Amino acid sequence: MRSLVTGVTGYIGGRLVPELLDAGHEVRCMVRSAGRLRDQPWASQVEVAQADAADAEQAARALEGIDVVYYLIHTMGGGSDFAAADREAATTFAAACERAGVRRVVYLGGLAPDEKLSPHMSSRVEVGEIFLRSSVPAVVLRAAVIIGSGSASFEMLRYLTERLPVMTTPRWVGTRTQPIAIRDVLRYLVAWASVEGEVNRSFDIGGPDVLTYADMMRVYAEVAGLPRRLIIPVPLLSPGLSSHWVGLVTPVPAGLARPLVESLRNEAVCGEHDIARYVEDPPGGLVGLRRAVELALQRIKEAKVITRWSSASVPGAPSDPLPTDPDWAGGSLYVDARARRVDAAPEVLWAVVEAVGGEVGWYSLPLAWRLRGLLDRLVGGVGLRRGRRDPRRLWVGDSVDFWRVEEVERGRLLRLRAEMRLPGLAWLEMRVLTHRGETVYGQRAIFHPHGLAGHLYWWAIAPFHGLIFGPMLRNVARAAERGGLPESGLFPAAPGAFRDGGPKDAVPT
Structure with a gap:
């Protein structure tokens, strides 16, 4: 099976590629600048197509000979025209998929209720509908909070919980959500490259736990070995003020925090689990929140340190950090x-x-x-x-x-x-x-x-x-x-045993 992965420099795309390769699929990565994949350990195992999803000709070249497309493009920050840009890119790319004879498009969107949505969540829903209206069968996976090191939602949870033992929080901490572990998200994505039949619909995907954001912070604190957090909701904080508060307390940029905060105003609980008819649950069941947090923190608990989590080598598990993760991901170091x-x-x-x-x-x-x-x-x-x-x-x-x-x-x-x-x-x-x-x-x-x-x-x-x-x-x-250790084998560990010489030029490590 020949798969095209877009958004490959993002959180999901960078983790999906090695999973597809391990499953035996041929992978082509579509990226605006091919140089951004140069240092990826799997770069020699994939084709690289340099293209912009909003450019019909470039998209057509990238789609030649492709069976399954993973569309993982969505604007999180940006100005007020982000929805129009996402709409244009999705419409252009969907048409290119039709002309190329693609067998299936898989899109990862957000779990959205039938009520007033934030602008970013509305845009995600709209992109999914664009692909569902296309003549190419599309599978739209709708997820809430994704738990894994590097996920913006998880990093916000991590920093808020670690840095604030007592916190006054907006009322959205009481909103129910159904988080899902990154390894389950990737398992679903990879599986749809092989599912037979023409399926054209959306699926809600979530883990086994339904709980509030405050509950998630308490679970994180327990797993991380932190004292129980005192959480005091304050109903006066608007999404705008909340995002600036998150930007102040955490290294997650306020421009990225705002769409995350706005999405947390709405309850995000799965309304169905129909996906199990096509992709069976694993033998041990879906990963619960506690285990997902344990996996996300495992690299630290095993004490395998690196310069920054964002400059790590390719991890051994999807929950681990990746080189493409932003600088603020992975916790403080x-x-x-x-x-x-x-x-x-x-x-x-x-x-x-x-x-x-x-x-x-x-x-x-x-x-x-x-x-x-x-x-x-x-x-x-x-x-x-x-x-x-x-x-x-x-x-x-x-x-x-x-x-x-x-x-x-x-x-x-x-x-x-x-x-x-x-x-x-x-x-x-x-x-x-x-x-x-x-x-x-x-x-x-x-x-x-x-x-x-x-x-x-x-x-x-x-x-x-x-x-x-x-x-x-x-x-x-x-x-x-001075020649290293003397024949006696020891230097005296006493004040003044080592006297500074003249200054030396420092060089970067």
């Missing part, structure tokens, strides 16, 4: 990144890196590290008492004071995960790099906050980063430039 050229061979620098902790210490302000260890022990943590089992070599799983070795790429990367008591997850990365033939030491402190306490913790200690991580950067480099 604070990073203190530093780099410095080193006048030493890479292997000498690596020896210094691998010796960190234990008797050698942390290459900066030993007293501060000892105080942090003492504080950790006072609150029931492990402190610095564990040291390390080998003064020169580290292996994955080793303990290093109050850190655990999470990753070792011998000669290149040491990643430590914090095991001290923290309101979040923390990592320390030390890298040996080369830049234009020169040795470079790269260092990153990374923190994923847990609730409001985590954010406050980061900003409380941020002023001290220059005192801790700045000298650490310089002293690691200085130790390598």
Whole structure:
């Protein structure tokens, strides 16, 4: 089966392509700029058609030889003419599908009740009707809130719940909705590439749970291990004010928050489950909200950290982050990144890196590290008492004071995960790099906050980063430039053991 996926740089499209490939389908991706797919790991496995859905000639070329089309284009932000632009694109593309002899169009829209709708939800309904009126059989899947890391609806839920232990909220938090896990959405989409017969209708799709938005925030808090949230609805907040409030509290842009907020005014509960006649429910049933949130947070719980969730590699599950997700997706991640050229061979620098902790210490302000260890022990943590089992070599799983070795790429990367008591997850990365033939030491402190306490913790200690991580950067480099570890194998972990040399030019990691 030959499938064309539009909107491939979006949240659903970027996750649908690898699912279709895994199911054995031939995939062509339609995108306005082919360069945007260049770094996708699956780019070599698909055809790329550079086209605009509103351009009839370009659309015709993209549709040649295609059996099933996935239309995943819809404007979320933008000005007042977004509905006209969506109408024009859908009308032009539907006509192109007719001329190309496409067997089926699959469109993912929104779950809308029979009442006054927001402009964006009305536009989604209109686009679905355009395809249903076409001579090409169309399947319109209507979903409410989609739960998965990177989904705008889920990210808004995530940030509101994590950042506000007590919140005064608009009355739409009491509106009932039927969320659906991203893996169930993708399962439905992929299945329609193979369903036989001419089906031309819409289907409501949702998970097994029907609950209010306030209930969803409480479930998220429970799964994330946050204290129960106190939610106080305030009926005076309009959608416009609500969207600005969401934009203030969360990194979700206000222009994107507004259509999300407006859609939450309407109850979004499935009126039927007819899709089960064509696509059977999985053996274990559809994914419930609690499990969907667990899957969306699993990457963090497994402590596999990356620079930003938006620069992750292709995930192992649909709920994971993707490179095409926006910068605000995936939760907060604070990073203190530093780099410095080193006048030493890479292997000498690596020896210094691998010796960190234990008797050698942390290459900066030993007293501060000892105080942090003492504080950790006072609150029931492990402190610095564990040291390390080998003064020169580290292996994955080793303990290093109050850190655990999470990753070792011998000669290149040491990643430590914090095991001290923290309101979040923390990592320390030390890298040996080369830049234009020169040795470079790269260092990153990374923190994923847990609730409001985590954010406050980061900003409380941020002023001290220059005192801790700045000298650490310089002293690691200085130790390598002095020849690395002496024959005794240890540097003294005492104040003044490492003296700053002259300034070095920093280079980006």
